[in-house]
Amino acid sequence: MTNDQFKIQNSKFNIQNLNDRRWAMGWAVAMLALSCVPYLVAVWLAPDGWHFAGIIVNPLDGHSYLAKMRQGFDGAWRFHLPYTPEPHQGVFIYPHYLALGHLARLTGLPLVWMFHLARLAAGLALLMAAYRFILRLAPDRQTRRLAFILLLTASGLGWLGVLFGAFPIDLWIPEAFVPYSLLTNPHFPLGMALMLVILGKIGGMGDWKVGRLGDWGVGLTALGLAVVLPFGLLTVWAVLAVWLGWQTWSRRQIPLSQLRQVALTVLFGGPVIGYDYWVSVSNPAMAAWSAQNITPAPPPVDVLLGYGPLGLAALLGGWHVVRQKNRTAAEWLVVWWAVVTLGLVYLPFNLQRRLITGLHIPLVILAAVGLTRGLHGHRYQRAAIRGVVGLSALGTLAVWTLPLLGLLSPPTPASLSALFFLRQDERQALEWLDSRTGPEDVVLASPRLGIFVPEYTGARTFYGHPFETIDARNRQAQATAFFRGEIETVTPVPDFIIYGPSERALGKAKGLARHRKIFEIGETAIYEVTK
Template sequence: MSRPSPSLREWWIAVGVSAAIVALTSLPYLYGFASEPSGYHFTGLLINPYDGNSYLAKMEIGRRGGWLFHLPFTAEPGTGVPLYFLYIFLGHAAAWVGAPSILIFHMARALAGLVLLLTLFAFVARFFEMPGARWAAWLVIALGSGFGWLAVPFGGFTSDLWVAEAIVFLSIFANPHFPLSIALTLALYLLLIPGFGPPRINWRQALGIVLAATATAHLQPFASVTIGGVTAVTYAAHYYLKRDAVKRDHVARFVVFALASLPWLIYDFWLSQTHPQLKVWSAQNQTPSPPAWDYLITFGLPLLLAIPGAWHAFRRRTETDVFLLAWLVTNAILLYAPFALQRRLSLGLSIPIGVLAAQGLVFGIVPWVEGRAASRAYQALLRIVRAPGTLRIGLFVAMCLP
């Protein structure tokens, strides 16, 4: 399904807004450094400092000239292995320019955030012809979160406040590898899913799949599992709904993705079972999913708006609609699969919810309001939703942001 591409002016605005969002995520860190009390040292980490310090320790391996990872927080680090290349490379970069590791960490975080936001803009544009609708979807995904802030006074601490990989804004705030992994995930979907690209695969697309799949499998192996599952379900649903024969092009795309991903996934699993130190570390690395009610609060109003959006997508059933529903359903199942690292599979889950939420607004709520515009209250709301795109976006974003 072809959609009009954003204009050059839209792209420049997206670049400016993306830079502003990334700058916004940096303000708390700048405040931390500026308000550091005498005799104390601000580490430059605000969310999940335990993991954050492990990233800096990996960078230290590179700063000291190493390229192989070993566990730094143990008396027996074991033999080095080719893992965590991103942070080891950043450590080398810090040594090359003579900068503090934390500065390079945040520069990489900002750059990865820009890459994610612009990739997200390209991704969202595939779903909406109206500029106002795609801007609303993009801003809600980029800035939105859930109702967790309302639960804090009652002792609640839901996932939208700390599970950074699930929420786009929080992932940009946390580290470089979450936003980069989400950007790679979106790029792979644009290359793999019917309706996003040319009907026949060419060598450039195949090369793009190989590079993105290899990088994803190394950077965030769990994302490869989700991408493979969502793509397979999308293909199966496409064939079932269209009563179509299996297309060689789809098989070719999936095979290229699998051949690029599986070697790294198998190698990672083999290391976790055979490397003495990594085996012990893997045994204690448990990240189960929170209960389902936690996710309902985590995704908040966008999830509620996604209900009419999902119904519209189910009735319309275009290739991209089928993909969105497949992503949401497959990911929801994977979050509770019998697997010790369930929560890691929530990477980027706010994205399909945000797109469906925007569809719910554009194709569900606005037509419903227009059909009931007789009363003065409905007339007032109708004037808002018929207002210029900027005002409409502002209303939608204000509704969805915490």
């Protein structure tokens, strides 16, 4: 081949890559735009006198992220538990949410707007990082485009499993699926994007540069991942350890350059992981939180149904990679990523489920390989592709629609939809309290309203979260008993009491007359506690 012929061929390759990137960008933007539709529908479904609170996926955790942002909005760089009344020392965790709060203050944007802008930006970063990863891995257009379409749309058979009494993971573990993560929060997609950068760089997937920093860039990426999603870095380390061990054994050669890159990820990310662990055992408040924060692995049948046809296609793809003679190190990396992650999920410790983050990515790549290469020339190949894509997309449609079904019921204090909406008078009462409280003040409200107190007022709540309230069961029982009139005070004594429809629905509180009513609007009143 002459030099001119090489230049022409290289130019054609670059043009094709550019066209592919534009194609991927178009689909990514379209998917992110669609992820906003359920939120717009929720705004439209808000009943008269109610206000959509901004979160539709797991509102307990979603509003806890907004509460963390509120601390940054108020100028904090150390995190305090916002849902517990005990004074405690702040720690340097969740800096990404604290930083978003600072950014909201500087830009004048509401916290919930900043949250969703960050969600969309992180989602775009994930999708483009994933396509770049796929582009380096799959040289043929059919495989990489199918992998990307599955990445955007594929979920499992959760909608079918529910009919048989199962609870498949595609209905309740967003971090296990890219489409669900795009709908949920900023840190799941951002964490997965950083995982891809590290694995792509160390996996030798072409010229994957991290700025102009060379190998130091992968260390800084690991630092970012340790901050945003610590368990994601643990997964990356485990995958790389097994993959590099396999490479050393199969090639009879130690990959020194890749070991150096892994060492840099440990150098930069290790101290953050170590600090997180130290805080979880040495800080009494954080230790109490960690003791309650148990996330066990789902039953294997729920995992199988959760990935459904996608998982079957991924098995075919993995089998094809293992059997082919000219398999690449990058293909082995994807296989080990899937296998190691599944193994990590069932390690015997309290936070198993968190290690499932990102599993969707190697599965969609292997599924695309199985459907395009594993079934190449098969008479049913086209039908298989259509079946997997169709059923998987139907699963995502069900997952994205499911939260909206909860919004259709009237938001009575006892209903699920009451976690998605705030009464107008409740919101106005919280906004009034905002200018009169600080982070040291404690507010007693119903367990439902307690979820919203920290993000709207900056104060702490007596009870508001099953994990982030210390001694959560006792605090919830005390709050409920107080508003039922079974007890006249709670311990520790709060600074303010909110008494509105949500609290009246629990019963008739006693002893409010001895406290000073300082605000009332509609059916909601605020009392300053006499101590």
